[in-house]
Amino acid sequence: MDRVVRLKLVLWVMVGLAAAIATARFAFGLGATTHLSDATPWGLWVGFDVMGGVALAAGGFVVTATVYIFKMEEYHSIVRPAVLTAFLGYVAVVVGLLFDLGLPWNIWHLTIYWNPRSPLFEVGWCVMLYLTVLMLEFFPVPTEGISALASLRRFLLTLRIPLVILGVALSTLHQSSLGSLFLIMPYRLYPLWYSPLLPVLFFISAVALGLMMVILESHVTAYLYRRKPETGLLAPLGAATRWVLAVYVAARFGDLAARGQLHYLASGAWQAKLFWLELALMAILPLALMSATRFRRQAGWQGAAAAIGVAGVVLNRIDVGGLADIGRGGPLYAPKWTEIAVSLGIVAAATLAFLFMIEHFRVWESRPADPEADPRKLPEFDKVGFTWLGTPAVAGRVKYSLGFVFAAGAGFALLGSPLAARQGSVPAPVHRARGDAGYLRSGVSEAASLGQPGELPRGVLYIDGDLTRYGVTFYHQREIERNGREKSCVLCHHMNMPHDQDSGCYACHRDMYQKSDASRHDWHASPHGANLACVECHEPGYARTSAHVKPCADCHKNLVPAGATIEIPNYNAVSYVDAMHEVCNGCHVKVAAREKKPEIARCAECHKGRLNFSDTRHYLYSPHAPAGRLVILPPPKVSEVH
Amino acid sequence: MKPAILTDTTKCTGCSECAIACQRVNRLERDIPRRWDFGDGLSAENWCSVVDAADNTFVRKQCRHCLDPACVDACPVGAMHKTAAGPVLCDTSKCIGCRYCMMACPFGIPRYEWSNVVPYVRKCVLCYDRIKAGGQPACTEACPAKATIFGDRDELLAEAHRRIRRNPGKYLDRVWGESEVGGTSVLYISGIDLSFLTYGEHFGKEPLPQTTTLAMESVPFAFLGMGAAMGGLYWIIERRNRLQAEKAAGEAKGQREPEK
Incomplete structure (x- = not known):
């Protein structure tokens, strides 16, 4: 396979994978497809796709300024690729943003709801305007063959210089404003990154990145299309980059020194290591490589220096965008594989668009020999050496399609159960039981008898489904005996159901929250039963529902035995949960009134701490607890659960 | 009147009546622990939580309703806004879901509905409807120990200082929220250090929106x-x-x- 075909296959695979995840992203939401959390609401999609993408596209304004403002005509040959890269880069930024926004369909709100004090508002507007400028700048290239648009092209050419100046000014604004975004979080960003100079640092590094990106892109496409690398032409750009990088390093350290934060550099924290790695990649290594004339003039080293620098600046943007958070509580952020796949997929799609444009339009002075230009071309062998000379286009397209489809399928398969991921539930610690010889690994003594707080008898599961550290015990052996011994296993353990190996408690105890009919309506109404007219129970003139009905006890005087704690106020029988409340709280309310201690009748008396009502206080502590089945354990120490 | 809440952690018994009242009044749903939880009990469905802090102290956590809020400054579409009455609210019809407010908040308060396909930013609204009608928030009304009280900010500040003066051994000599990041509507006095409620250890007195003023101007x-x-x-x-x-x-x- 030709280099280009091989690369395109890889890119199509990446796009296919991303397409599958994109579906899941919009069908199931951010919780299902990212590792973002309330502690780190911004992650890779902001750091890489948006901030990295804008920075990567900085080549456009740097090169247009070089050629059209500074009149360095020798670089004219790289203007079109640079503008194209910038244009596609910004499109990729917007696409990435649509993935990251919670409500992407509202993105147009930026145009009508204004908050000019917000740096993000300014970035949004600049990106919109600059994307338009780039489109106008690049418009003449793909429409070159269309004569109907010739007058429009001529008009745009007269606007070229104002457009270039507008593009430079807009880029200055938003490249720096991406740094301004983080000015408002001085307490969140690690001190090695937070600085009032962030906008300036972002702008300088964007200029350097723009230059390095042009160099890198030239080398990569030269390799792909077997062109001669433009090393000689690019060497002065490398030299210019060197100066920009030197200014950047000086500004970065000067800023640290001025703010008195230099001591963090040697602190040994992982953030300090990250800082050194980032600075080495984005400035120190490229600076060293580009300073040596020998390296600067050699194609391989020149490309390598640019590649390292590009990676470094992107890492810088990811660091500022979320990695270099101080972090206080909550889960630590590491991107989920789906986030990485989407980011790479967007880059891959942009690259494919770039390759398409240079193959089909005059982006370069001469179009490259398309490796798949002639669809009728047959595979060829060199007659002497029997080496493979080329691949017919159709074969390439078949490969791309297959790669895309298989990658999308693999993406869906790898996603697992997005519905489960969307709930964000954490695996609950249910300790295994082994019948009567069962044991518990939670550090609770297994040989204890019931009645001692904190200890469990044999053969009992401790289930803490919602991780509140309050759970219920489950008598495994007793359930087996009650439900028919060996035959009973399948009642709860559905071995044939993926992702659902056990039934929840609710599958059997359906009446936990349900109120049920206390009486048989059909029997009461039937001539063969009580033979009652409607109005004997239902209030006349009202809808005949359970809301307008006599309490059962009006007729059934002996329904509730004297001294019972459970009352039947109306037609509906109480649910299990209500009944359980009545067992405790009925007495608590009375005692509270009698003893004038209102606090013992409050919900929080039993439901301590969190709001989840399943976490009732340890029932066994109550002096009234029967030797019954409902046992609420005192919370084990966190270290025991995890 | 500037509506404000003063929470005295020395009086709080940790009964969570405030959080229960908040869920009932704001019609919030039961929530389960999620992967993306901060670990402080707050979530898109829990706007008020009681943190079990050190030394047997309970600290009620909620939106601080800053006088000059960073989230309002950050919001690119002006969805997050400070009402004339005082509460900081999010207009969900404008929101685009960028979550910049969550990044900007120095207290880490706004929470996201990560499990929803149409997610919104949610947080305490200081019971806007109730205080507009002349009432008080559900949480302060529900507190049986009068540990958290509602009133005018200036009066509550005076009350806080009075309590500290009267009982210097019981309280640290500081009112949290008096001047940090320009002052907040929710004030705390406590016997323990409450800096765990915030992102940085040492907050300045300058309102956070001022940090972007120079750059934006x-x-x-x-x-x-x-x-x-x-x-x-x-x-x-x-x-x-x-x-x-x-x-x-x-x-x-x-x-x-x-x-x-």
Whole structure:
């Protein structure tokens, strides 16, 4: 396979994978497809796709300024690729943003709801305007063959210089404003990154990145299309980059020194290591490589220096965008594989668009020999050496399609159960039981008898489904005996159901929250039963529902035995949960009134701490607890659960 | 009147009546622990939580309703806004879901509905409807120990200082929320250090929106300045090139003539 075909296959695979995840992203939401959390609401999609993408596209304004403002005509040959890269880069930024926004369909709100004090508002507007400028700048290239648009092209050419100046000014604004975004979080960003100079640092590094990106892109496409690398032409750009990088390093350290934060550099924290790695990649290594004339003039080293620098600046943007958070509580952020796949997929799609444009339009002075230009071309062998000379286009397209489809399928398969991921539930610690010889690994003594707080008898599961550290015990052996011994296993353990190996408690105890009919309506109404007219129970003139009905006890005087704690106020029988409340709280309310201690009748008396009502206080502590089945354990120490 | 809440952690018994009242009044749903939880009990469905802090102290956590809120400054579409009555609210019809407010908040308060396909930012609204109608928030109304009370900010500040003065051994000599990041509507007095409620250890007194003021105010100047500089450079270089070309043409003409 030709280099280009091989690369395109890889890119199509990446796009296919991303397409599958994109579906899941919009069908199931951010919780299902990212590792973002309330502690780190911004992650890779902001750091890489948006901030990295804008920075990567900085080549456009740097090169247009070089050629059209500074009149360095020798670089004219790289203007079109640079503008194209910038244009596609910004499109990729917007696409990435649509993935990251919670409500992407509202993105147009930026145009009508204004908050000019917000740096993000300014970035949004600049990106919109600059994307338009780039489109106008690049418009003449793909429409070159269309004569109907010739007058429009001529008009745009007269606007070229104002457009270039507008593009430079807009880029200055938003490249720096991406740094301004983080000015408002001085307490969140690690001190090695937070600085009032962030906008300036972002702008300088964007200029350097723009230059390095042009160099890198030239080398990569030269390799792909077997062109001669433009090393000689690019060497002065490398030299210019060197100066920009030197200014950047000086500004970065000067800023640290001025703010008195230099001591963090040697602190040994992982953030300090990250800082050194980032600075080495984005400035120190490229600076060293580009300073040596020998390296600067050699194609391989020149490309390598640019590649390292590009990676470094992107890492810088990811660091500022979320990695270099101080972090206080909550889960630590590491991107989920789906986030990485989407980011790479967007880059891959942009690259494919770039390759398409240079193959089909005059982006370069001469179009490259398309490796798949002639669809009728047959595979060829060199007659002497029997080496493979080329691949017919159709074969390439078949490969791309297959790669895309298989990658999308693999993406869906790898996603697992997005519905489960969307709930964000954490695996609950249910300790295994082994019948009567069962044991518990939670550090609770297994040989204890019931009645001692904190200890469990044999053969009992401790289930803490919602991780509140309050759970219920489950008598495994007793359930087996009650439900028919060996035959009973399948009642709860559905071995044939993926992702659902056990039934929840609710599958059997359906009446936990349900109120049920206390009486048989059909029997009461039937001539063969009580033979009652409607109005004997239902209030006349009202809808005949359970809301307008006599309490059962009006007729059934002996329904509730004297001294019972459970009352039947109306037609509906109480649910299990209500009944359980009545067992405790009925007495608590009375005692509270009698003893004038209102606090013992409050919900929080039993439901301590969190709001989840399943976490009732340890029932066994109550002096009234029967030797019954409902046992609420005192919370084990966190270290025991995890 | 500037509505405010004063929470005295020495009086709190941790009964969570405030959180229960908040869920009932704001019609929030039961929530389960999620992967993306901060670990402080707050979530998109829990706008008020009671943190079991050190030394047997319970600290009620909720939105601080800053006097000059960072989230309001950050919101690019103006969805997050500070009402004239005081509470900081999010207008969900404007929200685009960028979550910049969550990044900007120095207290880490706004929470996201990560499990929803149409997610919104949610947080305490200081029971806006109730205080607008002359009432008080559900949480302060529900507190049986009067550990958290509602009132005018100035009066509550005076009350807080009075309590500290009267009982210097019981309280640390500080009212949390009095001046950090420009002051907040929710104030705390406590016997323990409450800096765990915030992102940084040491908050300055400057409101956070001021950090972006310089950068944002220089935007028009940067735009015009850069445009003018580029235009000027273009003019100078263009002129120099043109003059050079004319000179070269003139010289070429001058050289050619003697040949003829």
